[in-house]
Amino acid sequence: MPEHGDMAIDTIPIVDIGGFRDGSAKDRVARQVQEAAETVGFLYIAGHGVDQTVIEGAFEASRAFFALPEADKLTVKINNAHRGFMPINNSTYTADLKPNFNETFLTGLDLGPDDPDVKAGVPLHGPNQWPAAMPALRPAIDTYFNALRDVGDTVLRIFGRALDLDEDYFLPYFKKPMPFVRLLHYPPQPPTRAENEFGIAPHTDYGFVTILAQDEVGGLQVRRRDGGWIDAPYVPGTFVVNIADMLKRWTNDRWLSTPHRVINTTGRERYSIPFFFDPTYHTLVECIPGCNRNGEAPKYPPITWGDYLKQRFDSTYDYRKAKRQDGA
Numbered sequence: 001m002p003e004h005g006d007m008a009i010d011t012i013p014i015v016d017i018g019g020f021r022d023g024s025a026k027d028r029v030a031r032q033v034q035e036a037a038e039t040v041g042f043l044y045i046a047g048h049g050v051d052q053t054v055i056e057g058a059f060e061a062s063r064a065f066f067a068l069p070e071a072d073k074l075t076v077k078i079n080n081a082h083r084g085f086m087p088i089n090n091s092t093y094t095a096d097l098k099p100n101f102n103e104t105f106l107t108g109l110d111l112g113p114d115d116p117d118v119k120a121g122v123p124l125h126g127p128n129q130w131p132a133a134m135p136a137l138r139p140a141i142d143t144y145f146n147a148l149r150d151v152g153d154t155v156l157r158i159f160g161r162a163l164d165l166d167e168d169y170f171l172p173y174f175k176k177p178m179p180f181v182r183l184l185h186y187p188p189q190p191p192t193r194a195e196n197e198f199g200i201a202p203h204t205d206y207g208f209v210t211i212l213a214q215d216e217v218g219g220l221q222v223r224r225r226d227g228g229w230i231d232a233p234y235v236p237g238t239f240v241v242n243i244a245d246m247l248k249r250w251t252n253d254r255w256l257s258t259p260h261r262v263i264n265t266t267g268r269e270r271y272s273i274p275f276f277f278d279p280t281y282h283t284l285v286e287c288i289p290g291c292n293r294n295g296e297a298p299k300y301p302p303i304t305w306g307d308y309l310k311q312r313f314d315s316t317y318d319y320r321k322a323k324r325q326d327g328a
């Protein structure tokens with residue numbers, strides 16, 4: 001077995017969470033998830049309970065949306081609440097990289113002008129946007145969003161137990177969560193692609209947990225500690241789950257947030273749909289009791305989740321960088 005925290009493993013484990021959902025094997029599931037979170041930072045989950053037709057419906061809608069004329073997609077250009085469409089090459093992680101070669105459509109909680117956080121001007125809270133040219137997008141994505149929220153709730157409970165906390169430990173932090181469904185389209189990249197041009201460049205996710213559906217095309221890779229990359233291929237009936245930066249920080253680095261990337265030189269269009277499940281904007285993230293093992297001092301000062309996320313978004317997405325230059 002690998003040493004703790006040493007991602008020397010060649011495969012990403014598959015954990016059937018059905019036994020957690022029906023209560024027949026909660027401890028086994030929690031232990032397997034804990035092991036994966038500590039050693040890999042990635043796992044596949046099977047037995048998640050989402051109907052395949054819901055997943056297929058979301059992919060079908062995604063393909064149809066990205067096939068619309070650019071002008072129609074631009075009617076729902078991303079708003080300041082991070083909801084809507086971003087054209088190809090819309091984001092860059094670091095200056096030495098080319099922009100990420102994908103196009104994206106995002107939805108979150110649909111918050112109108114009467115929502116207290118919208119009224120108070122809390123960043124990244126606001127309405128979804130739907131293209132008039134494609135009425136079928138909203139029902140398909142809303143259905144998927146709701147299904148993934150259920151998966152997210154189960155994952156929260158598993159994580160609580162896996163960290164030897166109460167199963168309900170994380171729930172209060174998710175009373176008004178910040179979930180996002182992100183439709184992604186990766187056009188094929190030429191085999192002669194520049195070395196610093198990726199479908200999505202190596203990065204870690206920002207928040208709590210990501211639950212990803214991908215099509216069968218492939219191209220997602222996960223980094224090992226030794227710098228090598230392993231494929232995270234499509235596995236029917238599963239989602240790919242990864243721990244993100246804020247949860248790594250919350251656990252005092254006990255759990256890993258592992259870099260990953262997409263290169264699509266398959267010659268085919270690739271589609272994926274990550275669901276980012278993150279807590280309430282004002283959540284104060286500080287070392288979870290028991291995660292500072294042997295009583296060592298916490299590694300990080302407390303931080304507010306929303307402030308942290310806003311900072312990360314502002315440094316990645318072109319539409320937010322442009323706003324900052326305008327002084328907005």
Ligand SMILES: O=C(O)CCC(=O)C(=O)O
Pocket residue numbers: 182184200205212214220260261262272273274
């Ligand atoms: O498309 C994928 O498989 C990965 C997407 C991803 O890493 C992200 O959106 O953060």
Ligand SMILES: [Fe+2]
Pocket residue numbers: 203204205260
């Ligand atoms: Fe990611």
